[in-house]
Amino acid sequence: MESWSEGTRGLVVLPDGRRLRGRGLRHGWPDGSERPQLGVYLTAKPHREDGWESIWVRWPDFRLPHSRSEAVRVLRRVHDQTATRRVELACGGGIGRTGTAVAILARLSGVPAAEAVAWTRRHYHPRAVETPWQRRFVARVDLDVS
Template sequence: MNGLAGAILLPDGTPIRGRGRREPLPGGPLPELGLFLGRPGRDPLPDWPAERIDWPDFRVPRDTPAAVTAIETAYAAARDGRRVEVTCGGGNGRTGTAIACMAVLAGHPAEDAVAWTRAVYRPHAVETVFQRRWVLKFAAHVDGRS
């Protein structure tokens, strides 16, 4: 794949790793880019290059346009062969939501992106109805700019 332990393949074959920050860092090479989903001041950034989305636990991002841009940037980096990790505290809700959005960018239908993410990444990914709706909002936002 890309050498990033625990990575999954998005529908277009792009490798991406999702992880909870409370989980130990897997062995192997470090990510080349992290997409950290959490609160500034509460969730420190790692020692490798990373972007943060201000995203409270069990909720959706505070700034949709900024979140869309950050998710697109991380996806593009992964498509270009960089080792990209998406992470939040537990690795389920926010991370799963961002991975579902990346699945949409990879060509998967938005209406099925949550089910795809649960089947391929984690069964409990995308924890709330608000997060499920945000995947559709993300897709509409991206489509509206095309």
């Protein structure tokens, strides 16, 4: 299993022990950082990185994903992949969309829906999940999408 090192900037350790990295694309590449094996990019326009597998989820800033069911499918895959690979989630600033995705992964890891935003703010970023509709999305989205 290849996982993120303990000192990785943006490291999130989910309640089930899986690790991922969250980051903001505007902040550039973290110095001395390990490379992901899978990157999931939550942006309005297509984004990909060279050197590793990339998945783009159409997700405008301060909004919800264009296709909520597709976003959940991708995040379920991310949850599975974090068991054996270095996975990063990223959006422009690394707070709203990335935080929303981290909160959904927290739910997939066993955090109750009503506590997922607070858990994410404690373990990832204090301002994560920026908008009321992002908070509602985390609390109400059906995670059983296949």
